[in-house]
Amino acid sequence: MLTQPILTLRNLFLGLFFFSCISPALSQENHTVYINLGGQGIETSYKYRLTYDIHVEVFLGLGPGYKLEKDKGYAVEYDFIPFAKTNLKWHFVNEEERKFYLGTQAKYSFGKVTDESFNKILLTELHVGHEERITKRLLLNTHVGGGYIQDFDVQRGEFIFTFGVTLKYAILSRK
Numbered sequence: 001m002l003t004q005p006i007l008t009l010r011n012l013f014l015g016l017f018f019f020s021c022i023s024p025a026l027s028q029e030n031h032t033v034y035i036n037l038g039g040q041g042i043e044t045s046y047k048y049r050l051t052y053d054i055h056v057e058v059f060l061g062l063g064p065g066y067k068l069e070k071d072k073g074y075a076v077e078y079d080f081i082p083f084a085k086t087n088l089k090w091h092f093v094n095e096e097e098r099k100f101y102l103g104t105q106a107k108y109s110f111g112k113v114t115d116e117s118f119n120k121i122l123l124t125e126l127h128v129g130h131e132e133r134i135t136k137r138l139l140l141n142t143h144v145g146g147g148y149i150q151d152f153d154v155q156r157g158e159f160i161f162t163f164g165v166t167l168k169y170a171i172l173s174r175k
Contacts, residue, residue, distance in 0.1 A: 032173045038141075038166030040064070040107075041083075045168070053094055057087045059107075065118030066109055068151035068158065081118050083109045089129070099131040103143065111153065119153035125162045139168040 030049035036042070041063020048056050065081035068074045085107035093100040105125050112118035127145025134140055143164045150157035 030174070033171050034139075034168040035171055036061070036166050036168045039164055040166065041078075041080075043083075053091045055089045055091070057089070059083075059085045059087070061085075063109075065112060065115075066121040066123075066149065066151070067117055067119045068121075068149065068154050068156050070154055070156070072158075074149060074151075074158065074160065075117070077117055079112070079115075079118065081109055081112055083107055097133045101129050101131070103127050103129055103145075105147075119151050122150045122152070123160075123162075124148050127162060127164075129164075137170040137173075139170070141166045141168055 030047075032047045034045045034047065036045055036059070041061050043059045043061025043063070045057050045059040050056060061083055062080040063083055064076050064078045066074060066076055085105060087103055087105045089101040089103040091099045091101045103126070105123075105127065107121075107123045107125075109118075109121040109123075111120040125145050125147025127143040127147075129141060129143030132140045141164070143162075145162045147160060147162050148157055149160050
């Protein structure tokens with residue numbers, strides 16, 4: 001039996017999918033839909049090009065859960081915890097096969113009501129990244145940076161180092 005948060009997440013995935021299929025037909029801008037796999041879990045994303053060098057990407061996925069300790073430190077545990085995030089990128093090297101960028105990201109992890117080891121978390125970060133095209137549709141994305149993690153269950157936050165590696169497969173691309 002599915003619980004209410006899973007049904008809501010399913011509806012968000014369906015909404016993102018239908019929006020990504022309909023929206024490119026209405027505009028001449030560049031739109032791409034990806035399926036991503038990496039340290040953050042599995043996710044789907046929708047990238048919209050604002051200008052030649054500035055892109056916005058919206059993500060929905062399932063991945064690790066987070067918990068800040070009451071005094072100091074934090075824990076990361078892998079489970080299928082729903083999350084949503086958005087990423088704004090400025091490509092300062094924008095070549096066909098590889099791109100280097102400055103990015104800012106906000107990620108909200110919804111936590112798990114039935115398990116106290118997964119809390120509601122907001123992570124905001126600034127990072128430098130690299131995107132390398134492996135095939136026409138497959139990209140390797142890496143980034144490193146720092147940010148602030150806020151745990152809404154223990155009412156505490158702290159600064160953290162961030163690092164990410166993601167394989168991105170383009171399932172739909174419109175130019």
